[in-house]
Amino acid sequence: MWKPDRNSKKALYEQIADHLEQRISYGEFPPGSLLPSERKLAEQLGVNRSTVVLAFAELRSLGIIESRTGSGTRVSTSKWEATPKHTPNWSRFAEGGSFLPNPPFMRRIREALIQQPDLIDFASGELAADLAPTIELAQLMKEHKYTSYLGYDNPQGSTLLRQELVDYLQRYRGIRTTESSILITSGSQQSLYLITQCLLSPGDAVAVEDPSYCYSLPMFQSAGLRLFRLPVDEHGIQPDDVRSLYKKHRIKMVFLNPNFHNPTGTVLCEERRQQLRDVTSELGLPIVEDDPFSLTAYDGLPPKPLKALDDIGSILYIGSFSKIAASGLRIGWMVAPNSIVSRLADARQQMDFGLSIIPQQVAGQFIGSHYFEPHLDRLRMELRFKRDLLIEALEKELPGQIHYKVPDGGLHLWCKLFKKMNDSKLLEESIKRGVVFVPGSVYGSDSDFVRFTFARPKTEDIGRGISLFSEAYRELNG
Template identity: 60%
Template sequence: MWKPDRTTKKPLYQQIVDYLERRISYGELPPGSLLPSERKLAEQLGVNRSTIIQAYEELRASGLVESTVGSGTRVSLTKWGIAPKHTPNWRSYTDGGTFLPNLPLMRRIREVLRNGEKLIDLASGELSPDLFPNSIIHTLLQQDPFQEYLGYDDPQGYYPLRSALTSFLLQHHNMNTTESSVLITSGSQQSLYLITQCLLSPGDAVAIEDPSYSYSLPMFQSAGLRIFRLPVYNNGIEPDDIVKLYRQHRIRMIFLNPNYHNPTGTTLDPAKRVQLLDIASKLGIPIVEDDPFSLTSFEGVPPVTLKSMDTDGLVLYIGSLSKIAASGLRIGWMIAPQSVVKRLSDARQQMDFGLSIVSQWLAERLLRSPQFDLHITKLRHALEQKQQLMVNALTDILRDKVTFTPPQGGLNLWCKINLKIDDSKLLEEAIKRGVVFVPGSVYGSEQGYVRLSFAKPHVDEIGAGIAGLAHALKRY
């Protein structure tokens, strides 16, 4: 995000005028584009509102923008009185299309994090930089320089990486698979996107946990799917609920996150797993198992995956390196029947001709490195410590105002605020106090729940973050 330079003699308002003039002249802000409100732009640029008022007055005087009470400030349809050429009505395009935008609260969270404001981030579901395996990667790059072919690779993914994954999944999850059943993706969300776009049709009914991370992804609605809820209890969903949904709506697919569920942190009971697979087999319904967190198990032994129990080819298994190594590597995988892999790899090739060979090459070396198991062990200990710091802070500061059950793995705490609140208003109060979190309504929950991530903030920030949330709640 551009910011005015306070070290120069040029007035701040004039720098803002010049910046907006450039964006208008470059076509980044076509005629009719709505500019941010004075208050919002002042927040983004870190200046007083009076500075923005002065800048907008200058732009209005030059004829570049027009302001209308109740409608805000827009780029003029005519520049300095010159009749415009036929500029496309970009708003009609951006408001159209079949792929829906992110939820407003998610856009707001990403906006404040992207603007570079000094915030304690209890919202992002990713690791803090000190938990990345940087030293291992640095050593790998020194010891084994990249010398691979730089052309288009197999659309199914770099074969050595698929081979490394078969060994990795067998070692950590007792999962038997072959390279031909592995599809490399850019992460779990691309895997889900391919499934919703290629294996399902508009109007199909699917079952999704309630609450669920999937509710924060508009891709399900964009695909025209009918979504039906599976309530999540203390030990996961109730498999019998699937039978009811099937009878009522003929659901065609089940989406589950059974290990350290996002956002609640619950783990599906072992007996329920057996029952779930039996029901899915009898009804012929595939299960999508999203499993990003199981290797974060604080006890060192990850919960059993549905895929490792699957003997009927029911489960499409999704994993990634984002939550256990580094989100920036953009490496995920799907384990599926070969017919499914073939269909999805064909679709993925149409999208991007495959992933970067460099990141796949590096991921393969990382998974095969004897240091990676040590990294996972250190990661578990660090996450457990961070969770305990957050638990202590919540207990000491908010006490009976919040209720939660700490999971034995994952990156998040799911908390119920024991007061009547409005999600969006509480979020805004928290942002003012330098803290950002994810309201529970983003995940389909009723008002009054929040997801607090302990993975991204530094250990020294967790207590301050909870204190900021407490002040926001008190102010609200």
Template identity: 60%
Template sequence: MWKPNRQSNRPVYLQIADLLGEKIAQGEYPPGSKLPSERKLAEQYKVNRSTVVLAYSELRSQGVIETRPGSGTLVSPFRQRSVPPTPSWQAYADSGNFLPNLPLLRRVREALEHDPGLIDFASGKLSLELVPSDEINRIIAEYRYSPHEGPDLPQGYLPLRQALADFLARYRGIQTTPDSIMVTSGSQQSLHLITQCLLSPGDAIGVESPSFFRSLSMFQSAGLRLFRLPVDDQGICPDSLRTLHRKHRIKMLFINPNFQNPTGTLLSRERRKLLLETASELRLPVVEDDPLGLTGYNGEQAFPLKSEDTASGMLYTGSFSRIAAPGLHIGWIVAPKSILSRLADARRQMDLGFSIIPQHIAAEFMSSPAFVSHLELLRQRLLYKRNLTISALERELPGIVNFNKPEGGIYLWCKLPGEINESRLLEAALQRGIAFVPGGVYGAESGYLRLAYSRPPDQDIVPGITGLADAVRAELQK
């Protein structure tokens, strides 16, 4: 990210004018295109808005840009007589099948990108000290790249699929073969493949409510109709599944039973059984996302429903990002072979897989003894972070905030009293240097917050909750 040089003799506003002039000359902002608002640019470059006002005024006086009432600041269409006409790029940017992502989510992401100093209860990434970097570097040091390992691997690098089959049998109770596994660049790609290749626009699907699936504009972009099954402190309630299925002919059910995103709940034993039976009876395919199943705090691990799926009625997705190394970007899908062939064939139209290097590293790490000790440490450290977060909340907002204690995972689902203006609360928190995700993003009613406590370093958690509590109190007084 560009920053003004405050030691320079050239005033900051002229530095900004130079930079923008250069971007315009290089076609980054073509003639007639809209420039960012003054406010946005000021935030981005961390300068006063008045500085941007001056920079724009300078460019206006050079004839490079113009400001039109109601349409903001534009690059002058006839900046140079010799410049030929440009396609109306904005019309293209507004086309296509993808809906824009949710505004509140985009706001959170933007804030995290522009201010790395924020205390981040939003992203759900691993705290830096929890990433097994030493072990990964040990594996890299021993790695030798060989061009023999071919590039086109839509189903993924075979040694990783073999390691995954072992991993799934050993840690997740799933018996499968490398042929039934596809490697993806993470859960997002797994779900994208499933929705794009196995469902058609207009199809109805069932999702938990609240649910992170609701936050994935991907589903709406694919033209799917989403129907909700409520989640309480025992997880998703399968009772209404039959009615939903009859009424809307839902074609697939998406669940996240282990330490659910965003509520942190673990689906109870009884409901698992009922859910499997009902789905099997309805011949309804269930997609289970299981990124956090290995993070149960109490020793007894949370197994996926897939481990009890005797009817081959489920697709299973998992990922390395929330439990080990987000930088490797490794996810996977387990599916019947007919489905995997279809996914692999369709994937050739999207990408041809990705580099084997991170796949090799993931395979080695999963099979190493270091993996077991890493998981053990991870659970202890997440439990510690959960406790820090909870006690800070109880101290700062006693009687104001409510939550259930998660027994694994990384999410604390908080309820504030009454109606809350979520966007205003988010801005108030961001102003205090704290990021979180408002519950509305997940389809919850007003007043919920998702705090992901895996990312902030321990020493930031108490100041983070203090700042958040301050924002909450300010908002509640309005």
């Protein structure tokens, strides 16, 4: 006898409704036939009667069964006889699977940007169109003929790009590695996905910074991981917090974004880097170092990655093309021990048979070309300029009402508003006026924080965008 699964993520009443629907569609209960009473069914299935009541209500709302006072619950004749073809219950399917939906604020922002393409966009964490090396990439595509084989590529990613990355990582990041230790991914997001899905198991505890980009990703919860927080102050996380979380929760991995951290812009200071190395090597704890922003350092002196001093192989280093060139190329990389690279390449092959070859070739040619260095110089200069424009606008529009630390790299400004407010209302009022930002709660912070990405809006829109935001802010502050 079938019984609902009490360990399933799906509610008991939904399981029962699905089960009954299936029995009806298999003809076990023909159209017009009487279903067992709620009480009897509850007894048979070992659940409360109220659970069966809910299951019946669900089936009634779908037109699958009908109830009449005094004559019990019957299989609907109109649904099952008049229409012999039945549309699958797609809404049930859409709620199925193991992927959780994105947080409501992220969905709202995405929807607003689709509906109002002229919104001034301080929300999307990427470069404006004119900061991408579009002309250089087009030129490279013209110069190089794509004569290479266009079949399924090496599961680890293009050999050319991995060769270029060996030089790039040594030159720009001080990381000595080999082609066989690099996995090309479709961005840091895919690296994080592969790590959470393939190297960790449901129930595992992991530590992430607080606030953190990771909180905006339901990916961690979908993988069944338990997240514990490492508060970030102006010098980054406290290594002793890693030790405490290990003692209390046996964390299995630490996810860090130590260079121009998203959203705060913080750089983990040298002293804490040393302490962190001591703590994690003592505990045998792996670190995932997510490092997409380093090369945006406005003074041209990017902080060294933790990976550069990783002499015991405890760091999975992930990088990306998204924040320094073009997010739409979808190119990222991971440097990891060979066993991990092979495992993740094998898993990724099951997902998609590998990445598209063309963006990998373009990215490889670009980082190895004479265009790369001047592009970085221009990018840093423009980013610093846009950061200053944003700060100037905030000082003009909201003097004394907002606090921030001026970042030395990255794409974002993390701000604390002096008045606590309903961030949902602030977002809606801002969208109404034509501007969008990310509320701090998306990153796990309180509702008085906001993140402005200055890299994304057009230079000429930054001042106007902040003026519109401050109108929304004042509206809510009376």
